[in-house]
Amino acid sequence: MNMKTRSINKIIGIAAVLFFAMAFMAFIAPQDQKKGGPWEIPSKYAKMENPYAGDTDLIKIGKMLYSKHCKSCHGNKGLGDGPKAKQLETFPGSFATETFQDDTDGEMYFKSIIGRDEMPNYEKKITDDEDRWAIINYLRTLK
Amino acid sequence: MKKLNIFLTILLLLPVFLIAQDEETEIARVKSKPVRAPFGCPVVIDNQTVYIPTAKTLEFVIEHRFDKIENISNLFGIYGSSNIRLGVNYSITNKLSVGFGTTKYRKLQDFRIKYNILEQTRDDKMPVALTAYGNMGIDARAESYFGQNYKFTNRLSYFTELIVARKFTDWLSIQVSGSFSHINRVDSLMEHDKIGISFSGRARVTAQSSIIFNYGIPLEIKGIQEHTTLTNPPKQNFGIGWEISTSTHCFQIFVTSATDLSPQYTMMENQNDWLDGDLFFGFTITRLWSF
Numbered sequence: 001m002n003m004k005t006r007s008i009n010k011i012i013g014i015a016a017v018l019f020f021a022m023a024f025m026a027f028i029a030p031q032d033q034k035k036g037g038p039w040e041i042p043s044k045y046a047k048m049e050n051p052y053a054g055d056t057d058l059i060k061i062g063k064m065l066y067s068k069h070c071k072s073c074h075g076n077k078g079l080g081d082g083p084k085a086k087q088l089e090t091f092p093g094s095f096a097t098e099t100f101q102d103d104t105d106g107e108m109y110f111k112s113i114i115g116r117d118e119m120p121n122y123e124k125k126i127t128d129d130e131d132r133w134a135i136i137n138y139l140r141t142l143k
Numbered sequence: 144m145k146k147l148n149i150f151l152t153i154l155l156l157l158p159v160f161l162i163a164q165d166e167e168t169e170i171a172r173v174k175s176k177p178v179r180a181p182f183g184c185p186v187v188i189d190n191q192t193v194y195i196p197t198a199k200t201l202e203f204v205i206e207h208r209f210d211k212i213e214n215i216s217n218l219f220g221i222y223g224s225s226n227i228r229l230g231v232n233y234s235i236t237n238k239l240s241v242g243f244g245t246t247k248y249r250k251l252q253d254f255r256i257k258y259n260i261l262e263q264t265r266d267d268k269m270p271v272a273l274t275a276y277g278n279m280g281i282d283a284r285a286e287s288y289f290g291q292n293y294k295f296t297n298r299l300s301y302f303t304e305l306i307v308a309r310k311f312t313d314w315l316s317i318q319v320s321g322s323f324s325h326i327n328r329v330d331s332l333m334e335h336d337k338i339g340i341s342f343s344g345r346a347r348v349t350a351q352s353s354i355i356f357n358y359g360i361p362l363e364i365k366g367i368q369e370h371t372t373l374t375n376p377p378k379q380n381f382g383i384g385w386e387i388s389t390s391t392h393c394f395q396i397f398v399t400s401a402t403d404l405s406p407q408y409t410m411m412e413n414q415n416d417w418l419d420g421d422l423f424f425g426f427t428i429t430r431l432w433s434f
Contacts, residue, residue: 060313061179063350064350066350067349067350067351068350068351068388068389068390069389069390071351072389072390122390124197124199124200124433124434125197125390125391125433127197128176128179130176131179
């Protein structure tokens with residue numbers, strides 16, 4: 001085996017190790033995601049009444065808006081398993097849990113529309129208040 | 144003194160009445176909310192839509208047309224020559240946006256403005272949306288392309304359009320538009336002006352995906368024609384495709400018979416006949432940033 005072949009084999013060997021290391025990291029990365037800490041929700045929001053509570057007509061609108069704005073991270077059923085979720089440093093959480101569903105509508109509104117850190121603010125993207133509450137009404141169906 | 148007291152009382156009560164009026168206006172406004180997103184993208188294949196992103200939104204637009212779809216050897220046009228436009232638009236208000244773009248064909252630099260005159264309302268008090276669009280293009284190729292007696296104004300072209308749109312159901316929106324195109328310098332046998340009409344639509348299939356189409360018809364109106372017989376009259380253009388719109392992006396992939404990325408040249412110079420199979424793959428991507 002000449003020097004050139006040995007060098008090529010060495011490079012291929014290093015590349016193979018790097019490839020498998022990267023592939024392995026792909027399985028490790030999601031476990032490294034942080035869990036989001038408790039939210040500090042201003043009382044103005046926590047006490048906020050949902051003017052459209054129980055309006056089932058809005059669920060369809062909420063589902064449509066959820067698909068457009070939320071699904072890519074939060075997943076089809078709100079389990080936090082959307083295609084972009086793995087890129088996040090913080091696990092987006094599951095909307096099906098009791099912890100989330102125990103929130104008041106106002107608390108959900110703050111988390112969904114105002115956001116924090118990796119959860120973006122949607123005030124400028126979803127400008128109509130009725131549309132914002134439509135999303136909250138839809139989140140209630142993801143139990 | 145008594146008169147002064149009455150005057151002051153009225154003055155103090157005035158804001159109460161004003162607030163009451165505001166509330167009434169507010170109730171009326173709530174009832175007459177605009178319909179939700181009749182279109183999800185600022186363009187529908189080769190035409191503008193009535194959609195303008197919310198105020199203070201910057202939009203980056205990439206428009207691409209591949210070569211003519213022929214066979215596998217040119218990978219249905221993907222290996223051939225292409226046209227591309229890169230543009231930015233900024234929404235100054237919810238109803239007004241301005242933009243600039245640069246295109247490979249003719250090295251065209253375009254400035255554009257779009258204004259929502261009317262919005263369709265949910266209570267149908269206003270049954271349609273009405274939007275005006277205009278652009279000015281500057282052909283930035285070398286002077287030699289313009290022949291003798293060159294003047295800067297030879298480079299200019301214009302397009303103005305009035306778009307009427309209606310969202311018929313949650314899933315179907317249709318728009319019709321009338322346009323006027325003008326190119327300052329054309330070959331001696333060609334026309335400077337063209338009136339056209341276009342039909343476009345979006346049929347939503349899922350929350351994010353829609354089927355889209357566009358059909359443009361350059362009209363032959365004797366009254367505004369400079370020549371009795373038209374040389375190479377422009378062909379009607381047709382496009383059909385798939386749209387996916389998300390929170391911050393819009394993607395469209397389609398086949399179309401128009402390769403120009405400026406509507407005035409599509410209306411005045413398109414020689415591709417879709418009925419003869421002159422079709423091209425194309426795509427549009429937009430990215431939105433809110434400020």
